[in-house]
Amino acid sequence: MREERQKRAQAEKIQILLAEPDAKVAATIEAELEAKGFAWSRAATSEEVFLELNFGEFAAALLDAKLPGRPVLEVIEVLRKRNITTPILLLGEEADSQSRIRAYEKGADDILPKPSVAAELSARLKALLRRRSSAPPWVRSVEDLEVDLSARRVFRAGREIALTPREFGILEYLLRNQGKAVSFEALATDVWHQPERAKTISNVVRVHMASLRKKIDCGRPIKLLHTMRGYGFVLRSGNR
Template sequence: MEVVGIARRVSERGTGLMRGDRRRTPDEENVRVLLGEPDEKLAATMEAELQSKGLGWSRARTSDEAFLELNFGEFAVALLDSEIPGRPVLDVIEVLRRRNVSTPILLLAEDADSQMRIRAYEKGVDDVVQKPCSPAELSAHLKALLRRRSGSTSWVRAVEDLEIDLSGRRVFRAGQEISLTPREFGILEYLLRNQGKAVSFEALAQEVWRQPERARTISNVVRVHMASLRKKIDRGRPVKLLHTMRGYGFVLRSDSR
């Protein structure tokens, strides 16, 4: 399946919330759950459980879809089945954690012995539930993760007067919020993780576009997104933070140093 097609569906699904019978509170309207569950019967049961609580959801049927949903979307919690088709789900979770995606993840697994649980926790899983289990049990685990999330603080990094909320995926400059596209935020996040170091076009193709084989052909696309990002971050500012390394790539650093 083409990445563009997946991303388009992610965007379309991400705008909708389930319509429950009862009136939802403002806090509930901002809560979405990602369901990465290949079992249609279990997925339908969980969707009904979420709907009864007035919560929104998106559905991922492969680990690649789950990766894109979590990397570019905003979710309160994710439920991923260990048997979801595609790349091994623990490998996907490990990559997401390296990219500072902090969404709490509940893993549903048939073989949830102690060794498997330890490995899952080391990869970045927050909770593991043994299959088979009841929808009520799953719902209780999800609620526990939601409570844990509501009590946590955002991970905010700062460069000069630029503040980047990695968990909330929000950006501020001199206290003013800046609206970024998912690609622009992905670029900025990767540059932040490599602050002060030159980042090549190839690295951005690999880490943001996930298309290393097209590093040369998409370099112009990278430049276009970067130009838009620089305008939003640096235009009209006395201190420039995003710099072009001619013929190589870009770097995030303060030019006041």
Template sequence: MRVLLVEDDSELARRLELALTEAGFAVDRAGDGEEAAELGETATFDAVVLDLGLPRLPGLDVLRRWRRAGRNMPVLVLTARDAWTDRVEGLNAGADDYLGKPFQSAEVVARLRALVRRSGGGASPVLSLNGLDLDPAAGVAQVDGHTVELTARELRILEYLMHRRGRIVSQGELMDHVYPMEEVRESNTMEVYVARLRRKLGRERIRTIRGLGYRMG
């Protein structure tokens, strides 16, 4: 899953990026409101962590701009403000969840996972499909009760496809959601990873829709 992290405190942003990356997210960062607004309008993210106290453009204005543009990705707002009126203002502007500073990085990760689950129409933390179970938080995949060893990248790809089970996912969409922007991407990389997943999970679990992409379920 690809996440946009918007935080102007470089040390806090570094810690959060590390925690999110270790949890299996592909992370892109923005350090001010203008950069965040542009990224949110031009790139696709599964979720956003958005600080409100940003230079150049306040976080609430960034959020309103995204929502006016029809950008509906889940947004977790971070803020040092304590007043309940500030929380209400953020939620009314289109935030999906709210976390006050100081906080633990693990809570940010857990809240993001919950937001992604809800946006995909799911409630359980474990994704299940025809005998295949994936626990993204634990990084564990099982086929008919037997654990299958997957790399971090394979887990990311599988999680994205399972969140969109029943839908066709193009190679381009899949790459956009499992790689951060600055990482080099090669055209045949996704085919290699999908082939590995098929060998480990069973060829029938990930179907190729010729000329369109991949589908699970």
């Protein structure tokens, strides 16, 4: 009976995936997690991280930036393309701004240099969980693109992007139909509200779309807005 209660109590704790190859560092992190009431599972390689986050249920993941196996950022990128939204705190050496930006663009939610104080790590982890649990339903995100539908504000990699009302209307429509091809006719009807001009308005749509793509995707390694030749457009995660 006592063992059953202990198992049940463990299962009810917030589950964290920990991937840290240094046994001493891992032990310190585990002690901190236990002290703060978290439960954890271990992964030894980036491949194990991939499998655990694909098929397990974790509130967050703490990943060393140099795990054995595939590059960790590649694994994170693939997970995000699969719409795995588990918050990821990346642990690694002090990085320059470009390295940090690349990590954020690949899908990391936060970065903490090593060595770091265990208390700061748990504080960062709690902040990630708090942000995730409090995210309002009117905020939509794809990769590092975040759109506040209520305030009509758009951010990419944390930087705000100014859109015209028409550009925001197109982006909102594509976002609500994420992954689906949207025709010129649909945009003419639902964004321009001119279904009778569906055939003649396509050039106007293209001009606005080109401007929107430049603002959202220009200079980004991951493109989100794609043309479906002869049909329309699609917003989807990744460069497929």
